[in-house]
Amino acid sequence: MFDLDFPLSIAPMMEWTDRHYRFLMRKITQKTILYTEMVTAEAILRGNQEKLLGKSEDGPCVLQLGGDSPEKIRQAARIGTEFRYDALNLNVGCPSERVQNGSFGACLMKEPNLVAELMLAMAEGSKLPVSVKHRIGVNGQESYDDLSRFVQIVHERGKTNHFIVHARIAILEGLSPSENRSIPPLRYGDVHRLKKDFPHLKIEINGGIKDLNDAKFQIDSGLDAVMIGRAAYENPMIFRFADSCFTNQGIQNSESFNWDKLNDEIELYLRDWVIQGGRIHTVLRHALGFFYGQKGGRIFRRYLSENMHKSSKDIQLFKNAIASSGVLD
Ligand SMILES: Cc1cc2nc3c(=O)[nH]c(=O)nc-3n(C[C@H](O)[C@H](O)[C@H](O)COP(=O)(O)O)c2cc1C
Structure with a gap:
């Protein structure tokens, strides 16, 4: 529970x-x-x-x-x-x-x-x-x-x-x-x-x-x-x-986020979704804000929004958007 x-x-x-x-x-x-x-x-x-x-x-x-x-x-x-x-x-x-x-x-x-x-x-x-x-x-x-x-x-x-x-x-x-x-x-x-x-x-x-x-x-x-x-x-x-x-330590800004794990999980999820006949934009439209306010965040957003409709079955698009925008460099 x-x-x-x-x-x-x-x-x-x-x-x-x-x-x-x-x-x-x-x-x-x-x-x-x-x-x-x-x-x-x-x-x-x-x-x-x-x-x-x-x-x-x-x-x-x-x-x-x-x-x-x-x-x-x-x-x-x-x-x-x-x-x-x-x-x-x-x-x-x-x-x-x-x-x-x-x-x-x-x-x-x-x-x-x-x-x-x-x-x-x-x-x-x-x-x-x-x-x-x-x-x-x-x-x-x-x-x-x-x-x-x-x-x-x-x-x-x-x-x-x-x-x-x-x-x-x-x-x-x-x-x-x-x-x-x-x-x-x-x-x-x-x-x-x-x-x-x-x-x-x-x-x-x-x-x-x-x-x-x-x-x-x-x-x-x-x-x-x-x-x-x-x-x-x-x-x-x-x-x-x-x-x-909300623990005693408070907000831990130093933790690093495991983007590789997230990339893999998104890719697996999209693979399943595409097999069921889904299009990737119904999932990835919710990821447009993932780099909000960060350097490269707007390029990431643009890359994703321009390409998710064009390549409706490209399950690597999220990963490619990160690489092309340089948000994690
Ligand atoms: C696009 C959108 C859809 C919403 N749909 C619902 C809804 O289905 N049910 C609901 O109780 N509130 C809905 N709300 C209101 C939010 O749950 C929330 O009460 C409101 O946005 C205020 O909180 P916020 O200032 O943190 O956004 C919606 C808000 C937005 C922006």
Whole structure:
């Protein structure tokens, strides 16, 4: 069994945290908790389950579900368990209109009793640990008191003990999902206050955390865990020190990373994927940021992005991109 108490996770991100991204991240960090993209209960019940839920990586992974029907969530949770996920999470933070039309996502913040029912259904359907990912509020319901009431109800009626809080409100009309991740200001203070008011709950903070130093600061300030989203995708290698980051030794910047091992593992993975009929760009598009901010990093990125579509079966492309860009010289 994995340590689901490790205090660092990578956020669920649609189109980004698919099985290939998670495979790559698992080669960089063994302990960080990974999340799937959100999968709706409806899709699981009607769609291709292997395609939606199949995993390629080991280690702790949480399936994020979306939905507003307790019965469908219960069934989806049961199916999720069969696919070897370690825990389940409910999305109550996504403001996209497509999601709102199904009346789930962030607009569920207005219906804490329904969220509590969904959480109970998820736990009953799976017997796995469950958590909820939500915002600090939605427009019109923005105060700390509203947030605290939401957490209280979901905890007491929904028997939920783990809350992942994106420290911004969601504005349900007029802003795109991406604007909703940058325009509403971050209110970390509200998340810290939640931890003080509910010390027995696991409170995980999310939103705007850029690196492991930021993450460590949040943990040292009393929160239980930190979830990193965009920075984990744009600059995946910040996670190379994650496994030792929360030990007494702190962040070990001197460790060298075994690129040869990673090259070999990627090549083997791509070989399998290509044999199954896959194209390498569906995997390697997630590696574009591997040398973010480093000398040669842009050349690496350009080489990879120009060639991964042209040579859709070239399993050595990652290695060649490193050699051609000189990033490791
Ligand atoms: C491309 C993209 C897709 C996202 N998809 C989801 C999703 O499926 N479920 C979810 O709960 N949040 C989703 N989010 C929100 C992130 O999980 C996270 O809450 C948000 O990006 C804030 O964290 P950050 O500032 O560390 O990126 C998505 C974010 C991005 C950038």
